[in-house]
Amino acid sequence: MVAHKNSVVVVMVAFPLQGHINQLLHLSHHVSAHNVPVHFVCTTVQARQAKLRLQGWNPSTISTIFFHDLPVPSFASPPPNCNATHKFPSHLQPLCEAATHLRRPVSSLLRKLSPTTHRLVVIHDSLMGSVCQDFVSLPNAESYTFHSVSAFSIALYTSEKVGEQTRNLVQPRDLSKDELSFEGCFTSEFKKFISSQHEYAKLSSGRIYNTCRVVEQPILDLLETEARKTNKKLWALGPFNPVNIQSESKFSGKDGGPVEQCLKWLDKQASNSVIFVSFGTTTSFSKQQIIEIAIGLEKSEQKFMWVVREADRGDLEKVNIIHDDLPIGFENRVKDRGLVIREWAPQLDILAHPSIGGFMSHCGWNSCIESLSMGVPIAAWPMHSDQPNNAVLVTKVLKVGLFVKDWGRREQVVVAETVEKSVRRLMGSKEGEEIRKRAVVMGRQVRKSVKDGGITQMELESFVAHISRK
Incomplete structure (x- = not known):
């Protein structure tokens, strides 16, 4: 018997690359600042490194963020190939595959948290969909897919129609034939990985972007139109990163280093x-x-x-x-x-x-x-x-x-x-x-958008209210 239930508990599940973890760490800070308990899940070594690199706030002072640094099976870790003509970091593919083994411990965590809250909200990187899929077995759980890339990039991938509408935002004479073609962007191996993970987005209740309507409003409009067709919501909650740090460095580096x-x-x-x-x-x-x-x-x-x-x-x-x-x-x-x-x-x-x-x-x-x-x-x-x-x-x-x-x-x-x-x-x-x-x-x-009354701040408050609904 649980004496007190939270109205909502959020579980963030990060993809173990620096650029992905960093964004969800910042989002965790924003959500927890609304007195929402946040459980942050990532692979052990990568989470430790990302926290050391974090700028703008100190995660150790945020009492409502609980970190779950989970081990993964050992994997090959080749050095990056600095002489490769194709710059995709294929040396990180084994890490990406190893991260999919987090499904069991994440499922266990979700089952443990479910009885403690009226609503359990899973926010997962779009490349961690398979890891979070078991939330569907819990009666009070819902998920949101976080995209670590621009809305512009996602719109180009969404469908042929949305891709064409997005391309029309760029004057044709400004584009060479190679631009926006996706040629050479990924290895074939990673393309398969993306497809296998994005398949689980259909289980989610909506998508979250680290972007601002000031920056990508026309593109977000296109994506919202598509989202409504499948009764899903879209949230532009960025920029996640702190924006008012001009006065002094908040980075916790060593003095004199x-x-x-x-x-x-x-x-x-x-x-x-x-x-x-x-x-x-x-x-x-x-x-x-x-x-x-x-x-x-x-x-x-x-x-x-x-x-x-x-x-x-x-x-x-x-x-x-x-x-x-x-x-x-x-x-x-x-x-x-x-x-x-x-x-x-x-x-x-x-x-x-x-x-x-x-x-x-x-x-x-x-x-x-x-x-x-x-x-x-x-x-x-x-x-x-x-x-x-x-x-x-x-x-x-x-x-x-x-x-x-x-x-x-x-x-x-x-x-x-x-x-x-x-x-x-x-x-x-x-x-x-x-x-x-x-x-x-x-x-x-x-920067104005994230202040009180700004468009991003209001959208964040709307999101928190949505996931906290009774």
Whole structure:
């Protein structure tokens, strides 16, 4: 006999890659702030790493978030192939497959929690559908599918009709034949994995996006029309990431360490004078490509902060190899205007810093929504997955960025001259200034949306009220 029942308990089930876990951690914070108990489920090693990297709040101070770090069977953990022409991180496929073994412990957790609450709500990454499927056996449970990518990307996949309507948001003359084709975005093995997991979305009561109606309203309208056909709901609750951290860093790095040093370096730079160069946690570059980037940044004569690190491995307990492939004497030559970081960097704090005037990015959705919320324009260099679609959204729909290279040339090394021209265009041209102005306006609108009375804040309150209904 349960003495007291919660009106609602939420279980978040994350896909064990940094860009996915990070978003659900932030969403957990927002939901728990409404006095809703949240149980956060992920693989042990990946959850531990993501919590260490978390910015903007300290999960240990949130008493209504209960972490369940679950082990998975051992799996192969090959190093990333930095010389591969296809940049999809296939070295992470074994981890993805291993995560599907969480079905039994997740099912056990759901059965344990079900009697303690009037309503049990499962919010799961779209790539963890099979893990959560047993909620259907519980009379008081319902699920919501979380998409870790832009609404734009999902709309292109939804159906031929919705895809065509979405493409129409981009002027045809602005698109090359290779863009929005999905060619080269995934390996065939991962395509099968996506299909097998998305099959379970039909069991859910709706979909949640880490996006803002300020950013993607026309696309969300298309998706809502489709959702209503199957009596499902759609919620745009983003940006999940904190947006008001300009005053000081909230990242829990070691005092005096590389993290603090890079922020102190930014403090010495003029407003909008630095381009941040970072390509996420799943991509590694060849020695040749690193050299070309270095030469391009040096010749651009612009200030920069560049993260040079190997991609995350499946088994994060294995130490990443730091390749010192930079040209001889490079760091010494650029020491007055450039900083190289050889480990994971506090991206949110960096993008929020007033000295940052641009972001050369792979266009992962975390990076896009963080950059948009901070009003920072993007030099788009997509690598794989949803990134090419996000790059089109940023550059040709929202017009707050520019392309470094066309997706049709994705297997080619980007030469130093291209890097140099892209940096100069974004940071030192009239075109770049106009792009920055649009990005600043959008950032202001996005930050307003999460304040009391803002469109995102009201939608979040509506969502909490919906899942708390009697």
